[in-house]
Amino acid sequence: xxxxxxxxxxxxxxxxxxxxxxxxxxxxxxxxxxxxxxxxxxxxxxxxxxxxxxxxxxxxxxxxxxxxxxxxxxxxxxxxxxxxxxxxxxxxxxxxxxxxxxxxxxxxxxxxxxxxxxxxxxxxxxxxxxxxxxxxxxxxxxxxxxxxxxxxx
Amino acid sequence: xxxxxxxxxxxxxxxxxxxxxxxxxxxxxxxxxxxxxxxxxxxxxxxxxxxxxxxxxxxxxxxxxxxxxxxxxxxxxxxxxxxxxxxxxxxxxxxxxxxxxxxxxxxxxxxxxxxxxxxxxxxxxxxxxxxxxxxxxxxxxxxxxxxxxxxxxxxxxxxxxxxxxxxxxxxxxxxxxxxxxxxxxxxxxxxxxxxxxxxxxxxxxxxxxxxxxxxxxxxxxxxxxxxxxxxxxxxxxxxxxxxxxxxxxxxxxxxxxxxxxxxxxxxxxxxxxxxxxxxxxxxxxxxxxxxxxxxxxxxxxxxxxxxxxxxxxxxxxxxxxxxxxxxxxxxxxxxxxxxxxxxxxxxxxxxxxxxxxxxxxxxxx
Numbered sequence: 001x002x003x004x005x006x007x008x009x010x011x012x013x014x015x016x017x018x019x020x021x022x023x024x025x026x027x028x029x030x031x032x033x034x035x036x037x038x039x040x041x042x043x044x045x046x047x048x049x050x051x052x053x054x055x056x057x058x059x060x061x062x063x064x065x066x067x068x069x070x071x072x073x074x075x076x077x078x079x080x081x082x083x084x085x086x087x088x089x090x091x092x093x094x095x096x097x098x099x100x101x102x103x104x105x106x107x108x109x110x111x112x113x114x115x116x117x118x119x120x121x122x123x124x125x126x127x128x129x130x131x132x133x134x135x136x137x138x139x140x141x142x143x144x145x146x147x148x149x150x151x152x153x
Numbered sequence: 154x155x156x157x158x159x160x161x162x163x164x165x166x167x168x169x170x171x172x173x174x175x176x177x178x179x180x181x182x183x184x185x186x187x188x189x190x191x192x193x194x195x196x197x198x199x200x201x202x203x204x205x206x207x208x209x210x211x212x213x214x215x216x217x218x219x220x221x222x223x224x225x226x227x228x229x230x231x232x233x234x235x236x237x238x239x240x241x242x243x244x245x246x247x248x249x250x251x252x253x254x255x256x257x258x259x260x261x262x263x264x265x266x267x268x269x270x271x272x273x274x275x276x277x278x279x280x281x282x283x284x285x286x287x288x289x290x291x292x293x294x295x296x297x298x299x300x301x302x303x304x305x306x307x308x309x310x311x312x313x314x315x316x317x318x319x320x321x322x323x324x325x326x327x328x329x330x331x332x333x334x335x336x337x338x339x340x341x342x343x344x345x346x347x348x349x350x351x352x353x354x355x356x357x358x359x360x361x362x363x364x365x366x367x368x369x370x371x372x373x374x375x376x377x378x379x380x381x382x383x384x385x386x387x388x389x390x391x392x393x394x395x396x397x398x399x400x401x402x403x404x405x406x407x408x409x410x411x412x413x414x415x416x417x418x419x420x421x422x423x424x425x426x427x428x429x430x431x432x433x434x435x436x437x438x439x440x441x442x443x444x445x446x447x448x449x450x451x452x453x454x455x456x457x458x459x460x461x462x463x464x465x466x467x468x469x470x471x472x473x474x475x476x477x478x479x480x481x482x483x484x485x486x487x488x489x490x491x492x493x494x495x496x497x498x499x500x501x502x503x504x505x506x507x508x509x510x511x512x513x514x515x516x517x518x
Contacts, residue, residue: 008346017341021278024337030285042292044299044314072210103213103305104298108313117299 046104046117049075049095050140060114063090067106067115073099076106093135097123120144158186165194169272169503172513176502183499188491195517203477208234208444209309211477216303218481219515221264224257224294225457227307230477232388233453233464234309238446243435246311247390252427253297253306254389255420256324259331260290261458262371262413262420265510269410270342272507273351279338286334289327296320309444311437321428328421335417342410352406356493356505359404366489369482370460372509375412376404382456389455393430394423406508445472459483459510479518483511 007013032039041047054060063080079092107116118140125131125148137147158179164170173194179187199218203211215230216223228250235242264287267280291301297320298306298313306312342348358368363376373380381398383391399415401408446468454463460482469475486509493505 013344013346017345020337020340024282030288042295042299044297045295046299070210072206072213101213101303102300103216103303104300105209105213105305 041119041121045119045121046102046107047120048097048102048118048123048144049100049106049115049138050118050120050142051093051138052114052116052140059089060112061090061093062112062114063088064111066109066111070105070109072103072105073101075099090135093133093138095133095138097131097133098128116140123148125149157181163502165191170506170513171268171511174511174513174516176506178499178502180499185494185497185499185502188494188502190487190490192487192513193517195513197518199518200477200479203474205473207472208446208474211474212308213303213305216305217514218479218518219457219459219462219483219512220303221512222257222261222458223302223304224253224306225261225455225462227305228254228389229453229455229457229462230464231307231309232455233451233466234446236453237449237451237466237468238444240310240438240440242311242389242438244390244432245315245434246436246438248427248431249312249316249436250307250389251391251394252316252324252424253294253312255423255427256290256293258420258458259417260287261510262417263287263331263334265413265507266338266410269406269504269507270348272503273348275342275348279341282334282338286327286331289330293320293323293327296323308437308440310440311435313437315436316431324424324428328424331417331421335414339414349407351501351504352410352508354403355406355497355501356508357403357405358489358493362492363404363489366492367485368460368489369485370456370458370510371412371416372409372486372489373460374399375401375408377402382454382461386454388453394426396423406504409508443472445470446474454480457482459512459515460486481515481518483509483513483515487511487516 052060063078065078065080068076068078075096077092077094078090080088081091083089102117104117122145130148136142158181161178161180163176163178165173165175170176175191175194177189177191178185199214203214206214211230212227215226218226263283267283270279271277294304294306295301297316298304358372358376360377363373363378368376369380377400379398379400382388384398396419399412399419401412448468448470450465450467452463452465454461461480462482463480465476465478465480466474467476490506490509494502497505
């Protein structure tokens, strides 16, 4: 009874809590100052979808449209045709960023490994029409930041 | 409505309704007489949408229901599909699923701890500590599958990736950190007299009422009913783990807090056992590319962090489900809100709503 009264009178539990908050005041800060420091995404990070080229520099995509059928949000619109060597290649590859939910199912389904998730996560733009990607803009060596922000950067 | 009561609207743009929820409150001075939840502000027509998607395509959509614990939703849907197919899942995949869902349970409960103390008046102090901890687990998810919140980490037939040593060391480090953090939060909150005044004897719900209203999850266990689907109807080899189901006695907010903290500790126990006994072998069963399921219907429920999550699937023999019905825990738990709030003060409505751990993405679907 007396102990309970003393605990109440001297605010023991309050001081205990305050000591914990004081400890956190001097502990390592968890925040990252974003534009100056950028946290590196992990190895399997699912960023924007990009097309890749083969070792010989030619496109890997064979326009089989498996990604188009796998995509839950219906992002893709692909049209293929045979090139001079008789292989199927995409002639039209429209991909809509507005619809993409970054689920990564297209990259998992691709039989040739042409389509992969990149590590790019800065995808904002003032121009809505730039969210629609066409074949030449889909390749991994395409400069995305220039695409989104124009010459401003 | 009798004109002597004051009617006010709480929400939908209210920071403490955890989303876009409108509560119509009738007040007698400051005492709550009637609570009428008004739902549907986040309705996206999910169940209809799924009828036009193949079985595998539905999985990313389930992330968006309860976006605070996406893996539990994935698991609930995927287990229902697998049960309908009669598919046998490799043991290693089952264990990885257990590890992921238990991490998700810790993330949910520790996030809840921050929110509910926030609702009770500990303005963002504990919320920052818990979210710092949540960040560690989100990094584990990012390392495992590449996304942080809507992660789509479970596929029909198994899991997409294997767990390696780096990931295991990350998980073990995060568990040690969480233990420390829970001890610190325990020092701040558990015996704090403001917290006791706000939670003890507030929102009391008896075990009888809880069963009558169909309450599930930690709120039900806080009322003293020992019902956990992981223990009672084991799925995904939960019967091979040794863990306790914590229960409360009073059924007030304080007991819900204690039950959830104890559940975090039990989840840690399960993860440690799963990592220790991780069997070797395949991580996914053979599933055909075009998944056609024979006609039939199934209902399967799991213990999600918020309560009992069930999926009813009706198949018509094609590659798309004819009907998917979701029994979401938040929606069911919501209906006991009025009985909990009646007779309490207006300021307690916020804490009671927080203690139920509802999430509007799951209620409105």
